[in-house]
Amino acid sequence: MSLLKSLILVLIGRNAKSYLSKAKELSDGEIADKVIKSKDSQLFGILYDRYSNKVYNKCYSFVKNSDEAKDLTQDIFLKVFLKLHLFNSSKASFSTWLYVLAYNFCTNYVNRDKKKKYMDEPMDDHEYHLSNDEVDIEKINCLDEGKLIKALDSIPPEDKSLLLLKYQDDVSIKDLQDSMGIGASAVKMRLNRAKAKVIKAYEKL
Template sequence: MKDLKVIHSYLETQAAACFKVLYDRYVGRIYAKCISMLKDDALAQDATQEIFTKVFLNLSRFKEQSRFSTWVYSITYNYCIDYLRRKKKQKDLFSDDMEQAPDLAEEEVSDKIIFEIELDQLEQVLQEIPDSDRMVLLMKYQDRMSIKEIADIIGKTESAVKMKIKRAKAKAQETRQALFPQPIM
């Protein structure tokens, strides 16, 4: 059964079996996103359950303006980003150091930059860049989402998403150069 049919059936009958179909279909994907964002198994498991609670409580609000998977991904992304923001805010309360945003050049940053980073370096670079930058790069390159899908998920315009991706790539490049300086020949 397709997602929309399962959703309509659940909304009409409130049959737990229908929601279980959706749960079984998406639990792995949601957990994978949570673990990639939160970097902690216990947090990811808790987040997955919280996200399914949100999906369950808000299923009647799904307006079919996007695919169900995009709607669920949006809830997942927003939940994890909100968690990371709260965590950062708490950390900042105890820290006097405030980071300044880097002044990025207006030149286009090529996708080649991301693809040239070796896997072990890429993992370290992704750990060092801000969470929102990491997430937008993962959505674009790992999940192969379109600019429109990313815009729908993070609630920004397509041009804002393009700029965010551009800045995230620049930040990744800058971080790689700082972590792995190239020897001068």
């Protein structure tokens, strides 16, 4: 770990000092805007305190290892601090922007593990038709939770990330469209195909 990274992580992990107490009453977007202007790492620490546990849990869902998840969480917040100038509070909430960044980071990390295989086989005609129709999310919600988690872990991380963003974090189609740089119809198609893959993986368990 570089000296710069160590220093930043120490700073953002500390509780905000007393003179920042009023800042804790601000919204995420307001704090982010102030950090962008001031580069105040202690002010950024408020955002870290609000979201570090949530980001850790998301990281853990991908790597299933506490130490790895902690390292990923620190890496993600370091990247957030350095890339915060790209955040625009008028276009998306801070949580949406953060979760998209976190999922992308985890996806890239997991994809570097060449030993792990994911279910990304070509779909047969029935499955292809299913993926292009509206797949009812309630069908997935009614599945056994333990098996569903295993099914999610067996599909490509890009598909898992997309499903979690939409159905766990309640990110809108519009925000997904903006973050992915594709049209709404393309987002919906990818969501349906991801849901079809989960159902297929679940049925194989």
